[in-house]
Amino acid sequence: MGQEGGASGRGRCVGRLAQAPREEGPSSGGQFGHPGTVAAGMADSAETRKLVYLVTGGCGFLGEHVVRMLLQREPRLYELRVFDLHLGPWLEELKTGPVQVTAIQGDVTQAHEVAAAVAGAHVVIHTAGLVDVFGRASPETIYEVNVQGTKNVIEACVQTGTRFLVYTSSMEVVGPNIKGHPFYRGNEDTPYEAIHRHPYPCSKAQAERLVLEANGRKVHGGLSLVTCALRPTGIYGEGHQIMRDFYHQGLRLGGRLFRAIPASVEHSRVYVGNVAWMHVLVAQELEQRAALMGGQVYFCYDESPYKSYEDFNMEFLGPCGLRLVDTRLLVPYWLLMLLATLNALLQWLLRPLLLYAPLLNPYTLAVANTTFTVSTNKAQRHFGYKPLFSWEDSRTRTIRWVQAVEGSAP
């Protein structure tokens, strides 16, 4: 493991520098009860409902869970603004509850649309992003959405006087790096050479740096902006598109998936409900703990076991009737690399005619083939986070969801 960077974000994209402040302030030390109980115990009256939240990307995989979690766990919520390029029809059913749910179809790359959505919000949870490691979008588009979009959100907060900004970053900001160094049971301060070439991790790293640097900026009205960034590892759960893709691929292959990655390569994964809960909790605690939490990064973690990407997916796909066939002896790593490179070449050749974007490419192979596991309690120490969903719950919920998508179109 290299010593140049750090999981605190001090890494670099090739040609771009990403830097984040180190943790400061005392630990608040495990003095909290169960995180849900404080919010759930508060009176649900019109008087207590005065906060306006904005969730960007609120119709995405994670965003929808954040939106639903806020409605369940933030009793002070008066209005919830859901901002997304594509609004989901499920939003309609949320409009009948006690909270005013405002659906805003908008684009984070358009500063005026973002400013209009942010104006008057107390808290912004910025989850919108272009998650593309398959070459579907151009690098320019990825930067435009992930970096310029984040700049627009920050500037909107500053201009309109919004003080609290929670940013959904990613473990990819740290690694795995281009050298394939393992990150084993690391935390936010573990030294790691965070060097990337791919536009997705580079854009997330740049955006995260902007968010952290904005902490302490004066917003309209003279108060200070308080920001922090959450870094989920690979998220799974209801709505996880890649899990659905693997499931349908398995069905097409007669109920089999083929192991390509050694079982010894471990990944941390985190259940979407726990990631959403962490966002809600951070948003709730930022004001009281601004000095401690402002400008900080937190990995998102829970009790999900460390496993290889494929073995972990089998925790859900296995009970749905798929099995993992070990073909690693037949398909050695060099052959996989060759296939991945071929896929990249085909993508480039076919680009003028059609979009060819398979799951396997040199980047996804490198990520899947590099150990990246997180072991930290920083979120618990700083704001009392404990996973809301146990591993058993997370697993059961995800299996039920995969079973429900059974038979649906790939």
Ligand SMILES: NC(=O)C1=CN([C@@H]2O[C@H](COP(=O)(O)OP(=O)(O)OC[C@H]3O[C@@H](n4cnc5c(N)ncnc54)[C@H](O)[C@@H]3O)[C@@H](O)[C@H]2O)C=CC1
């Ligand atoms: N899926 C994962 O395993 C991980 C995701 N993340 C981060 O979590 C966030 C959410 O990711 P997912 O829910 O997985 O992705 P997603 O693609 O399901 O959700 C992203 C949402 O952002 C919206 N969006 C995209 N471009 C937009 C634009 N220009 N203006 C407004 N909205 C726009 C999309 O319509 C979508 O609803 C992203 O920032 C991603 O980088 C971080 C770590 C892991």
Ligand SMILES: C[C@@H](CO)CCC[C@@H](C)[C@H]1CC[C@H]2[C@@H]3[C@H](O)CC4=CC(=O)CC[C@]4(C)[C@H]3CC[C@]12C
């Ligand atoms: C070699 C293939 C044979 O089955 C398996 C390919 C799996 C890949 C598609 C995934 C392996 C690791 C995933 C990434 C990881 O979980 C970290 C991520 C964080 C994010 O912020 C966005 C998604 C992702 C990059 C995720 C994408 C899919 C994998 C590369």
